Amino acid sequence: MAIAPDIERMFQARFDEYARTLDCVHCGLCIPYCPTHGVTGKEADSPRGRIYLMRGYAEDGKALSPGAEKHLLQCIVCRACETVCPSGISMGEMMESFRGALNRSRRWKGPGHLLARILLTHVLPYRDRIAAITDLLYLYQRSGLRRAVRAVLRLCSKRLSGIEDLQPEVPEPALRRIETDRERPQGYPAEGKARMRVALFLGCIASEWFAPVHRATIRVLQRNGCDVVVPHEQTCCGALHRHGGFLDEAGRLFDRNAEVFERARVDAVVVNAAGCGAALREPPHGSRRGLGAPARDVCELLEEIGIVAPDRPVEKRVAYHQPCHLVHGQRIGPQAVEGLLRQVPGLVLVPLRDSDRCCGAGGIYNLLHPEMAGPILEEKVRAVLESGAQVVATGNPGCAMQVRAGLLGAPGGRDIEVMHPVELLDRAYARASRPL
Ligand code: SF4
Ligand code: SF4
Structure with missing residues (x-):
């Protein structure tokens, strides 16, 4: 026009x-x-x-x-x-x-905005603060307090009960902390001859709550000929900041990550969270620099380099839920992930209706707009139950928390596991149980 x-x-x-x-x-x-x-x-x-x-x-x-x-x-x-x-x-x-x-455009933006600003600027960019909060959550979950709180919330507030259900079981401290180049300057060497050197992106809450996914990612990358380094100074990707319009802070975080990953001199920055991957691929306004190496989703990269054939059967019916920020944000279709899962002996991929339809997580959208996120999640849960899957595979922590919370409240849903595709691959490698 x-x-x-x-x-x-x-x-x-x-x-x-x-x-x-x-x-x-x-x-x-x-x-x-x-x-x-x-x-x-x-x-x-x-x-x-x-x-x-x-x-x-x-x-x-x-x-x-x-x-x-x-x-x-x-x-x-x-x-x-x-x-x-x-x-x-x-x-x-x-x-x-x-x-x-x-x-x-506004001076006072309300208490919700203030809380979001505190969380986004004073918590998420600092992994040590996230670790301290996660230690408290761990005590809350293991002390029995969680069970009591859940019982009370179920009786008095569906909304708060839904929020509580979103919190995944956090792993014990020894399994959470991923050693970075501060403790492990040599990184995690490839098994056999190295084909490439990659850096692992840790993210914010995923660095603690989803540490098992990071460990599985490192093992699978090592198994497939990648030297893996984990730069300590990396920070949050800024996706939630961008989502909420906190663009200056998002730019600062991107620039910090760019400096850190440029210094790491790697062939790729490997990301196992779709939301973070989309944010790292698209620099925010005002940040002209790239990361110094392409940001690659872990499944996309593994599919491209070709994986060592997994040898341990995983006899499960698996449905793949496509994270929006993988399929729409990064334009990585289901073929990459499903191609990897098809190589796992015993694993049967079952179709998931509308697998590219949003689950309603959207960063913290499910907390801010439960009246909208609720019906969207219910539809996703219905599709999962119809599929007859024993496992839902999905490559984004937000989707994993959301789908798991939805399944907890559905008849028969408790028995369905939610896993990252890379965790299934890790299980399928016979030597997967070795500690990092
Ligand atoms: S698809 Fe939707 S957004 Fe795109 S041109 Fe048509 S109406 Fe506009
Ligand atoms: S919620 Fe609707 S308008 Fe917003 S990004 Fe998704 S499809 Fe587009």
């Missing part, structure tokens, strides 16, 4: 992705793929409706009504609309930018 440059500049001063809103041709092809539109059925909760609202915000120059703002904040940023849009819209970037503009 033609528009006078000075007018466009004025609109962009209010919302710097304004020009991108003009890409939408209102065809509506995205609407059936949008999970939030599936819940409310409202145009304002669809990609097309949200683009219209963002464009109006820039053109009117007025504050959004609370109703319009709610519809924009209800976007999970799953990016399913990007995959199907014939005009190539970038909902992820538009939403980040819009939420950043919203944050800048």
Whole structure:
């Protein structure tokens, strides 16, 4: 659409992705793929409706009504609309930018915003603080207090009970702490001749809560000819910051990671969390530098280099749930992961209906918008139960926590395991039980 440059500049001063809103041709092809539109059925909760609202915000120059703002904040940023849009819209970037503009436009943004800022700026970038909090969680879970709290919450608040269920069982401290290059400067050497040298990205809460996945990732990479290093100075990827419009902090985190991984001199930065992988692949606005090596999803990399044939049977029916930030954010389809799992003897892949449909996790979306995330999760749980799977494989900690919490509340769901695909591979290598 033609528009006078000075007018466009004025609109962009209010919302710097304004020009991108003009890409939408209102065809509506995205609407059936949008999970939030599936819940409310409202145009304002669809990609097309949200683009219209963002464009109006820039053109009117007025504050959004609370109703319009709610519809924009209800976007999970799953990016399913990007995959199907014939005009190539970038909902992820538009939403980040819009939420950043919203944050800048107000002095007092409410207690939720304050809490989010504390969590995002004073907790997530610091692994030692996350470790201390996880130690307390471990005591809470193992002391029996959790069981009592759960029983009370089930009686008095479905919402709080759902939040409590999201918390995974944290591993004991000895199994949590991954040795970095501070304790282990030599890294984790490849078995046999090294084919490449890679750095493992640890993430924020995943560094503690999902340490078993990191250990499995290191073992599987070693088994397949990779020297693995774990730089100590790395930090959070900033995905949650971008999701919430905290763009300056996201830029600082990206730049810090870029310095650290450049110094590591590796062939690839391996990521086993889809949300982090998408954030590391796409530098935030204002950060022009890359990481010094490509960020690669662990399954994508293993599929590409070809794996040593696993030799220990894993006799399970496995359904693969595709994380949004892998399939839509990084455009890595199910073939990479399923191709690896097909090589595991005894493992049977079962189809999962709408496996690329969001589970409702969306970073901390499930905490902020439980009324939307709940029905989306219920649909995912129904699909898992229909599949007859004994294991759900998924490569994103947020999805793993969300699907596990949903299964806990479903009849027969407790017996279904939720695992990272790399954990299944690790089980399938006969020498997988060796300690790191
Ligand atoms: S598919 Fe793309 S162009 Fe069509 S309505 Fe949706 S966002 Fe607009
Ligand atoms: S990112 Fe997801 S939730 Fe947001 S508009 Fe697109 S499809 Fe809908």
